[in-house]
Amino acid sequence: MLVQKFGGSSLADFRGFEASAALIRKFSEDEPVAVVLSAVYGVTDLLIAAINQAQAGDDFSTTLADIASRESAVVDGMAGAGHDDSRLRDILAERQKRLAGRLEGIRLLGDCPDKSRAEILASGENLSSRLMAEYLALTGVNARWSDSEVIPPANDSWLDSLVDVERAAPRLKDAMADDLRVLVLPGFHGRNAQGDYQLLGRNGSDYSAAAVAAALDARCCQIWKDVDGFFSADPSIVGNAQVLDEVSYGEAMELSFYGAGVISSKALAPLASANIPCEIRNTYRPELPGTVVHAGASRCVAVRGISLLDHVASITIAGSGLRGRVGVAHRVMGALARQSISVLLIVQSSSEYSITLCVRTDEADTASKALAEEFHFERLHGLVSDISVLRERAVVTLVGDGMKQNRGVAARFLTANSAAGVNVEVIAQGSTERAISLVVDRRDAVSATRASHTAFFGHMSHIDVILLGCGNVGGALLAQIHRQRDKLASNHQQLKVRAIANSKLLLTAADEVDTGRWKDDLQSKGKAYTLDDILKIREELGLLNPTIVDCSTDAGLASQYVRLLANGFNVVCANKKANTMSMDFYHELRDTAARGFRRFLYETNVGAGLPVIDTLHGLMRSGDHLQVFEGILSGSLSQIFGSLEDGVPFSEAVQSAMELGFTEPDPRDDLSGMDVARKLLIIARETGLDMELGDIDVEPVIPANFASDASGAELPPRLKELDAAFAEKIAAAQADDSVLRYVGRISDGRCKVSIEAVPASGPLGAIRDGENALVIYTDYYQPIPLVLRGYGAGAEVTAAGVFADVLRTAWRPLDP
Incomplete structure (x- = not known):
């Protein structure tokens, strides 16, 4: 004997009735089947609404018409499939007339006794089960409908009764006699000795089927729905939730009681008592095995x-x-x-x-x-x-x-x-x-x-990225993420770009931004935004470990890092403004990150892709102390001063660096020396010095107010006025076996940025053409210093450094 229960989602329309009937027909070929049906989808809720409207004295005709429309659609579908039968329409008409009369009585009385409520709510399952029995018979199945008198209640509750399984057993066996292949029963209610309806509680059709299975000592109870079975979590919340092959009765009870709406927890008690396995399967995907609820579920996993x-x-x-x-x-x-x-x-x-x-x-x-x-x-x-x-x-x-x-x-x-x-x-x-x-x-x-x-x-490290700033560096980062997707997955790393923004528009994705076409999507789907909109993303998308990546140069955004960290975001920044604000803010950033167990990473603030910050942190944590630092910290000035060494006039060297994309659009941003000063300040602070930007002695490459009336593009011709002065400095340096470099230096607790003549054979003498170099003398590294050297400019190199920082924010599944 097999018991099958079809829920309302399997009976939403004729398509559902047809799919359910096909499954009944298939299984009845091998063994007798008792079928328990819920009401047509949504009808029970509409019946409750109609009762409430009538009780309040309101008009319930619209709700009554909605019920009729849903149920008539099933009969119309049967007729369209060639199974028109006047009896079905008579059943519908009788049901509507009786329902309207009962509701009108409630309206006049202004009250609905529980006994009347039970009768009205039971009518939904009564109708759907009668329609199914008739349809099966019309399609050649040996099927018969039985009223719920074969499911006797065990107590006197009108709305939440139990089934007397012992009394039900002989009644159900009698109903299945005479070689009947399919017995169709209404779910959700039973009939007492006086013939009155008693409900079995909300979602009581599951319980009806379980009680029928226990009474008949069935081989199995199948619950057919529009889901594939029990999932490891709600798939509408967790996109990669897994269908569970099996669960124990106890596990199923806990999952159902606490929100997994797959089967009523009340239904599991009679199944467990009779040790009858239960299959949860999808009416519309019957080829899938679903989930088996049984006593022999494996306990090899800690969490189901x-x-x-x-x-x-x-x-x-x-x-x-x-x-x-x-x-x-x-x-x-x-x-x-x-x-x-x-x-x-x-x-x-x-x-x-x-x-x-x-x-x-x-x-x-x-x-x-x-x-x-x-x-x-x-x-x-x-x-x-x-x-x-x-x-x-x-x-x-x-x-x-x-x-x-x-x-x-x-x-x-x-x-x-x-x-x-x-x-x-x-x-x-x-x-x-x-x-x-x-x-x-x-x-x-x-x-x-x-x-x-x-x-x-989870079996993968998890990163959710919100990218702010989609210029050269941000664009290069997105391209790198797009190229590395497969490699990341092979290393059990899942990186999703959940949102991107430029200075005007924000694009947010429910799952992830398409990194292959983000430019078009940002322009067509992006919306104006504020920082509050950024903060809401975590809650709206339910992000586990969100990381803000700032590839802008916006000082205003940098000033909000504390707020971002305090709201649960990691922060990775190429923007160096935050680390060069006040010392109070510098310390507040780190304190906030530590309190919230968030990561604040900024490796590219000093040397683009060079591991400067990480190296300094390693030295300081090991107890080392800085003695002297000297370095070339600007890729653009490295390019310019390398050209001067080759005899190129200063104005032409600047023009060439602009054309190669080494400088900012206005080269004065580089020539002022403030970019190098900011990097030097960060290094000083990372080594334990409490300093402000104003404490650094900065010698600009060109006078501060030079050609102030010229735009960035107009500047190189005006720089010809300085060519002779630089030529003299170059000649003087070469006469002393030295070369000119723009150097940042820390010594005796003081910081200075200036043009220096350094030995051509020294560690800074060979640095040119966009390279950076950091020469670090410490207690451990002296008299031979630690030297870091490599390209310190360019979108690709900087983006690679940002990418490395982003990967360090990964939230990984905990060790088993």
């Missing part, structure tokens, strides 16, 4: 899945009068039970000072009032100081039978949420160690779920 229960409120009762008092928890649960409120979880502080519990948000006011009345005396005398309610909460639950055999699961769970910037308000774990629940702010629920899934199911 992660569920999210939304729209929760937490209620806390606190006060010194709770300590040592017997029966407090009993009184709490009793007060809520009298209001028919189910407690989702409950925890008590070890000091017995407080009890926190969770209920559904729509029950929070009733629960709070009930508790206030129950503890009225204690509140009056100050024994209970507060009953507080926090709405808009969510419960994220980690589920797995294997957690009991694996240490450190809770630690990984909490660490993952901490990394995602999620504040955990309540932690609850049952004695079975099958589930651990965290109560979080509803705004953090998506981040918490994604972070937890990555920690337990």
